[in-house]
Amino acid sequence: MSRTLRRGAIAAAAIVFSIGTLAACGAGNNAQTLQIKPDNAAVTKGDIKIQNALVITQPEKEAQGPAVVSATVFNAGVENQTLDGITLPGGSGTVKLKPATGSGKVVVPAGGSVVIGGKGNASAVIEGGREAVEDGNAQEVVFQLSRTGDVGLEAFVVPATGYYAHFGPDAEPAAAPSGSASPSGSPSGSPSGSPSGSPSGDASTGATPSGSASHSAGH
Structure with a gap:
């Protein structure tokens, strides 16, 4: 060779x-x-799997207002579970849960899922906003399921900008009362104008009788 x-x-x-x-x-x-892994936090415990978990704050750093938890909760079991609560260990914020429609607890259906955050979905609002969480941090979030128990993970804290704008919190409602100055202005204008103009007009018409009296006296 x-x-x-x-x-x-x-x-x-x-x-x-x-x-x-x-x-x-x-x-x-x-x-x-x-394999390609998701950018956001995910965890599986028993029949429950939580994906795309995030804590989303107001879009502007200076803006005051609530933050929210956004996630998708899957239930691979044969029985429904309820999401009884969400807590932020080490944080000062209280999370208020609300289903997509009606009232009561958020239900994670058997063999299905529930989306938390975004228009038309269930919501998890963190009271305290900026005081409770800070952008750029990894915040521990614990989901409390009725059958599985506590399912914890660390979720990134991001502002509601770009893609996350659709899942972020509503604008701070505290700005609305400051614009209600119109009621205080309208009462002060109407009472003061009408009484002062009316008496002066009556006095001017009262000049007619005095003029007729002098005319008769001339005759």
Whole structure:
């Protein structure tokens, strides 16, 4: 065999060995590292799986108002579960849960899911807003399920901008009362104007009788 053919055979064998080694690594225990993972927090406990968990604050850093928890809760079980509460261990905010329609607890249906956050979905509002959480942090969030119990994870805290704007909190409602100055202005204008104009007009018409009296006196 010539030197050229021998070198080619050695190179081909090296390539086959490299491909085989990579394939073996991919099929090993670390094969999951090759999969695409979600950017947001996810956790599974029993029949419950929570994905895309986030804490979303007001879009402007200076804005005051509530923050919200956004997530999707899946139930792989055969029985419905209720989301009895959400807590922020180490935080000062209280989370208020509300179903998408009506009142009562948020239900995670058997074999289904429930979305928290966004228009038309269930909501989890964090009172305190900026005082409770801070943008850029990883906030521990615990979901309390009726059958599974506590399911905790760490969720990123992000402002309601860009893609997250559709899932963020409503604008701060405290700004509305400051614009209600119109009621105080209308009462003061109407009473003061009408009484002062009316008496002066009566006095001017009273000049007619005095004029007729002088005319009769001339006759």
